[in-house]
C-alpha cells in the first residue's frame with residue numbers, strides 16, 4: 001500500500017520535499033471493517049492550511065502520517081454487514097492506495113450509485129466542493145431570481161458547481177477566472193453569462209471596470225474563493241445590502257500575505273459577509289447532493305477534471321493546484 005506522508009512543515013511556500021512516499025503493509029481486517037481500494041483521491045486547497053501548525057478550525061495534519069483527504073473507491077474485502085465487495089464508496093481514506101475503514105463509524109463511508117454520475121464526481125460536483133457552492137448560494141447569498149451573482153475561481157470544483165446552481169435559480173451569473181481558456185470554458189461549457197479574466201486586468205481599477213461592464217445592475221451576491229485584488233474589485237461593484245459568502249481565499253494560502261482593503265465598503269453599502277466551513281453544516285448535505293446529482297445526471301453540469309496519474313504524482317499536482325495550474329477539480333487516479 002503506497003502512501004504519501006507529511007514529512008515536515010513548509011516554511012513559506014510548500015514544496016515536494018514536505019512529502020514522503022512510504023510503502024506500508026495493509027493490516028488484517030477486524031470485525032466491522034472493510035478494505036477499500038481507492039480509485040481516485042481528491043486534492044483540495046484546504047490541505048495547504050493543515051500542513052501548517054497554526055490555529056485553525058481544523059487540527060493540523062500530523063507529521064509522519066498519511067496525508068488526510070477525500071477518496072472514492074471500491075470495497076475489495078468486507079467484514080461488515082453494511083458493505084459488500086464491489087460496493088462503490090466515498091470516504092476519507094487519505095493519500096494512499098488502500099484504506100481500512102470502520103464501517104460502523106458515522107460518516108466514515110457512503111455508498112454511491114455510479115449509474116448516472118461517474119465515481120470521480122463524488123469528490124467534486126456531487127461531493128464536498130459541490131455542497132460548498134450550494135451552501136454559500138442558498139444559505140448565505142439567498143438570491144432572488146433575476147439578480148446578478150459573481151463567483152471567483154469560476155472554472156474550479158466549487159465555482160463550476162456554483163454556476164450550475166445559480167442558473168437553475170434563474171440568476172445572472174458572472175465568473176472570474178485566470179486566463180482565456182478557463183474563461184471560454186466557463187461561458188461556453190458551464191453556461192455562465194459572462195466571465196472575466198483577472199489576469200488580463202492586473203489592478204483593482206481595471207478589474208472593477210470590467211465587472212461594471214459585465215454586471216450592469218451591479219452585484220447582489222458574491223461567492224468568494226480567492227481574496228486579494230479580485231475580492232477588492234468585486235467589493236467596489238456590490239449593491240447596497242449585497243451578500244457575500246466567504247468560502248476561501250486561496251491567493252493567500254501558500255505563504256504570501258494578500259492585502260485587502262474592503263471594510264469601509266462593507267459599511268457604506270450595508271453588506272453582509274459570512275464565512276463558513278461546509279463540514280459544519282452536515283444537515284444540508286442530503287438536499288444539496290440530491291440537487292447536484294440531478295444537475296450532473298441530466299447533463300446540466302458537466303464538470304471538468306484535472307487528473308494526475310498515480311500516487312507518486314500527488315505532491316506535484318497538489319502544488320500545481322495552489323498555483324492555479326489545475327483546470328477543474330484536481331484528482332489523482334490510482335487505478
Ligand code: NDP
Pocket residue numbers: 044045046128129132153154155156157158159176177178179182225226246247248249250251252276277278279321322323324325326327328329330
Ligand atoms: P479550484 O478547483 O477552484 O482550484 C483552485 C483555483 O483557485 C485555481 O485553479 C485558480 O484558478 C484559483 N486561484 C485564484 N487565485 C489564485 C491564486 N492567487 N493562486 C492560486 N490559485 C488561484 O479549487 P476548489 O474549487 O476546490 O476550491 C475553491 C475555493 O473554495 C478555495 O479557496 C477553497 O479553500 C475553498 N473551499 C472552502 C470550503 C469551505 O468549507 N469554506 C470547502 C471547499 C473549498 P484561476 O486559474 O482561475 O485563478
